[in-house]
Amino acid sequence: MIQRPSSQDPHSPSRAQMQQIASAILYGVLVVLALWVVHNFIPAVVWAAVIAIALWPAMRAIEGHRLFKGRTTLISIVLTTAVGLLVVLPIGLGITQAAREAHDLIVWTRTIQENGVPLPAFVEHLPFGAQQISAWWQANLAQPLNASPAMKGLHGQAVVTFGRHFGARAAHGLLVFGFTLVTLFVIFQAGPRLSGALLKGARRAFGADGAQILQRMAGAVRGTVTGLVVVGLGEGALLGVAYAIAGVPHATLLALVTAVAAMLPFCAPIVFGGAALWLFAVQGAVAGAIGVAAFGVVVVFVAEHFVRPVLIGNSTRLPFLLVLFGILGGAETFGLLGLFIGPALMTVLVVLWKDWVQ
Known part of the structure; x- marks a missing residue:
């Protein structure tokens, strides 16, 4: 006579499946609770x-x-x-x-x-x-x-x-x-222990593709930092020289402010435009104001349209439009952190799209 497995049998497939579901729910609740505790x-x-x-x-x-x-x-x-x-x-x-x-x-x-x-x-x-x-x-x-x-x-x-x-x-x-x-x-x-543990966890959770995406996201963040910070410092240094030649007061401090502003998309023109307006309105230096404004436009145009997209795009293999959308959209959604998160998310989007069409 064949005996059917009891519903109370701990080795029953249905019982094991229920335990897996309960464990997943418990893990999820604990993770959410931990994130809520440390959310600040x-x-x-x-x-x-x-x-x-x-x-x-x-x-x-x-x-x-x-x-x-x-x-x-x-x-x-x-x-x-x-x-x-x-x-x-x-x-x-x-x-x-x-x-x-x-x-x-x-x-x-x-x-x-x-x-x-x-x-x-x-x-x-x-x-x-x-x-x-x-x-x-x-x-x-x-x-x-x-x-x-x-x-x-x-x-x-x-x-x-x-x-x-x-x-x-x-x-x-x-x-x-x-x-x-x-x-x-x-x-x-x-x-290295931390990076190795992260890659191991990504492989275990999402397979080799998950680890590859994690590495690509890290490369996107690194390229974005390089593109924003290095180019911003370069713009600040070049415009600082222009401020000093034109006779703008506190040229060094203003160059530092310009460098910080240049790390944010389209913010550098506000600074050198204000400096040009100061030269024109207060000091009456028309030639100096025109020179600072024209030089600033050239520097920002070259940096924003050629140097920065190349630095960010080459490291992440992103088209210029996605780089721009990632930076601006990330900044609008997540604030200053979004400048780095946005391109990383665009990189994931490109990787998923390539996997889908292949």
Whole structure:
């Protein structure tokens, strides 16, 4: 007589399948709960991962040198400190320069509050709109700003509220930056063990194709960092020379601001355009203003349309249009992190498309 397997038999196929489903649900719940617990620190982890991916070849090269073999902790400290200084020094330079100019700014603010802002001389020579601009300026800015209709909204409470919001955002950014450096040190110290574990996990979960996609995404992030940071620093250096030749005040600091702005798509023209406008409106240097504007347009055009797409596209094998969409769409969706996440996602899209059509 044949006996049927009992539903209570622990070796029953249906029982095993139910256990697998329950385990999958439990794992999913635990992962979601863990991510919810640490969700405030996810930006710091992602920033650290982006920086680590970008500096990974440099770290491997340093490890291969005979002076640094077996000194993983020392390498991690040096690289983490270098990243921290690269961020802190420009900010410190800007704060120091602002503190030096604080007295003149306070004097200028008191002067315009008592006497107003005089109409710039170039307004009268504009080909059109001079009367409208002059009328608005006389009504809102030429008179003492304490009684100006345009300045009534800038009361003390608004300034205090703005200061509180700015301070809170600055404190949050400082906290994220601190945890980013700590996470970056841990990633560097883990070294090859971490990368090997990630690739092994990707192969086990998604097969060889999953590991390949992970490597391509890392290459996309590395290429994007190179394209944004290196090209941004190059634009800042070239335009800094132009600022110095044209006589723009604080040319070095402005070059640093331009370099940071150039790392973001289409932001550098705002800086060198403002410098050109300053030369034209305040100093009356028409030739210098035209020179800075023209040189800036040429530098940005070459960098944005030739150098940056080549650096990013060659490392990720992405067409220029997808590179552009990845950077802009990522920035709009994820903020500053999206500049690096966007091209990585576009790389995955291209890989999946090639696998589909083959």
